Amino acid sequence: MFENVGEIFLLFWRALLSLPLAWRQRQKVFDQFFEIGNASLLMVCMLSFFIGAVITLQTGPVLVEHGLASAVGGVVGIAMAKELAPVMMAILIAGRIGSAMAAEIGSMSVYQEIDALRTMNINPVHYLVLPRLLAIAVALPMLVVFAILVGWLGGVVVAGTNSHIAIPFQAFWANLRDVVELKDVANGVFKSFCFALIIGVVSCHQGLATIGGPRGIGRSVTKAVVNSIVLIVIFDYVLTRVLLH
Amino acid sequence: MNVSTNNHSGVGLQVRGLRKSFGGQEVLRDINFEVRPGEIFVIMGPSGSGKSVLLKHLIGLEPPDAGEILINGESIQTPEIASKYRLAMVFQSGALLNSLTVGENVGLYLSEHRLKPPEEIARIVAEKLEDVGLKDTAEKMPGDLSGGMKKRVAIARALVIEPQLILYDEPTSELDPLSAVVVGEEILLLQRRIHVTSLVVSHDRDLAFGVADRIAVINEGRILTIGTPEEVKRHPDPLVQTFLHADFKREP
Numbered sequence: 001m002f003e004n005v006g007e008i009f010l011l012f013w014r015a016l017l018s019l020p021l022a023w024r025q026r027q028k029v030f031d032q033f034f035e036i037g038n039a040s041l042l043m044v045c046m047l048s049f050f051i052g053a054v055i056t057l058q059t060g061p062v063l064v065e066h067g068l069a070s071a072v073g074g075v076v077g078i079a080m081a082k083e084l085a086p087v088m089m090a091i092l093i094a095g096r097i098g099s100a101m102a103a104e105i106g107s108m109s110v111y112q113e114i115d116a117l118r119t120m121n122i123n124p125v126h127y128l129v130l131p132r133l134l135a136i137a138v139a140l141p142m143l144v145v146f147a148i149l150v151g152w153l154g155g156v157v158v159a160g161t162n163s164h165i166a167i168p169f170q171a172f173w174a175n176l177r178d179v180v181e182l183k184d185v186a187n188g189v190f191k192s193f194c195f196a197l198i199i200g201v202v203s204c205h206q207g208l209a210t211i212g213g214p215r216g217i218g219r220s221v222t223k224a225v226v227n228s229i230v231l232i233v234i235f236d237y238v239l240t241r242v243l244l245h
Numbered sequence: 246m247n248v249s250t251n252n253h254s255g256v257g258l259q260v261r262g263l264r265k266s267f268g269g270q271e272v273l274r275d276i277n278f279e280v281r282p283g284e285i286f287v288i289m290g291p292s293g294s295g296k297s298v299l300l301k302h303l304i305g306l307e308p309p310d311a312g313e314i315l316i317n318g319e320s321i322q323t324p325e326i327a328s329k330y331r332l333a334m335v336f337q338s339g340a341l342l343n344s345l346t347v348g349e350n351v352g353l354y355l356s357e358h359r360l361k362p363p364e365e366i367a368r369i370v371a372e373k374l375e376d377v378g379l380k381d382t383a384e385k386m387p388g389d390l391s392g393g394m395k396k397r398v399a400i401a402r403a404l405v406i407e408p409q410l411i412l413y414d415e416p417t418s419e420l421d422p423l424s425a426v427v428v429g430e431e432i433l434l435l436q437r438r439i440h441v442t443s444l445v446v447s448h449d450r451d452l453a454f455g456v457a458d459r460i461a462v463i464n465e466g467r468i469l470t471i472g473t474p475e476e477v478k479r480h481p482d483p484l485v486q487t488f489l490h491a492d493f494k495r496e497p
Binding site for chain 2: 024104107108111112113115116117118119120121122127
């Protein structure tokens with residue numbers, strides 16, 4: 001993975017340089033945005049609801065036992081907003097959308113469609129990478145906002161219905177509002193924006209670098225997903241460290 | 246983009262001392278030849294002789310290890326070459342974009358470079374598809390077409406560029422004899438109509454001797470001979486003769 005870091009940065013830089021062409025590619029950006037957002041929304045809601053539920057189930061009884069029932073809302077609220085929603089959704093999107101990007105562009109590389117674009121003087125970065133990168137950079141943060149809200153909902157439901165926790169909705173919500181600030185949500189959304197760029201650029205790079213037929217496409221898809229997840233986890237630590245101050 | 250609709254003159258192509266190796270294996274060894282403007286030049290040779298790699302160099306998709314490729318005297322590696330001369334390539338597989346319709350594929354060059362309004366592009370696409378005998382296929386997807394139809398769509402896509410140099414990579418491979426004849430006639434027709442310089446890479450002897458003004462025979466990355474079809478037929482090199490006369494013989 002790390003031997004390609006230079007190429008990945010170069011691709012990202014080329015995509016940035018092509019930003020003035022974004023308006024021209026708006027239809028493709030919209031198509032990709034629809035693909036990423038619409039197709040992932042249900043999955044995102046399910047995943048985040050149960051993440052919120054399980055984090056409440058894990059922390060709630062312990063906090064209640066130590067007389068900290070009033071802190072459950074805050075713990076779940078912060079955990080979802082700053083960490084779990086951005087990271088888990090990024091991993092989900094890496095698996096679902098990063099793999100699709102790598103497979104589609106990889107297949108185009110193997111079957112000479114990228115070469116055909118080049119012979120028509122059409123830059124693959126403008127035509128393929130830029131729309132995907134813009135779409136995922138907008139779609140993932142929006143999905144994360146949904147995920148945070150639905151995750152809180154999962155926490156509220158479990159806190160209210162589980163007999164070991166038994167914190168009413170109003171108390172949970174009041175504590176969550178006391179603890180979680182808008183900047184905490186912004187923190188998570190910013191992280192997800194960075195993760196989106198990682199998934200987009202790593203997957204597109206892997207797709208463009210594909211060689212060797214169907215087996216090569218499979219290899220690229222696996223590499224795109226694994227490399228994206230590894231980089232997400234590393235950058236999660238770095239960003240958390242930076243954003244703490 | 247420099248696209249003039251009334252400048253149809255073909256360009257000249259020169260290849261000098263071209264060499265290329267992959268992983269220590271030399272695939273092209275000191276290739277030298279010249280293609281004259283408006284000429285149909287066929288490069289023949291057995292599979293694995295370096296024909297397709299050579300073609301990729303000629304359109305600028307691969308950088309050479311040594312040597313140079315000149316279009317009207319200017320290096321193919323010059324960044325402005327793609328905007329100065331109109332070059333097109335018909336890939337062996339057609340290389341149509343599978344996510345686009347046939348019409349979108351054919352009109353892609355014009356729409357991406359914003360050279361014409363959408364109505365004009367639709368008219369040109371319909372005209373070019375009719376030229377290659379594929380009227381009313383604009384709304385179909387590439388996956389719905391046969392191999393021969395895909396190749397003809399690829400030719401239509403190249404025609405939209407109004408090329409001055411068109412490269413064909415194995416245009417008749419995987420085609421039945423009738424479709425192969427149609428593609429061969431199309432190559433001849435284009436040369437007569439728009440005087441495009443055509444470079445055809447093929448191992449199809451019927452196509453080569455049917456359409457070529459001159460033929461080069463390549464083997465193991467080296468050019469064995471260059472000449473008119475008659476000169477190549479008479480060439481004494483045993484490798485050339487073996488390739489030209491290889492035939493299946495059934496034991497009695």
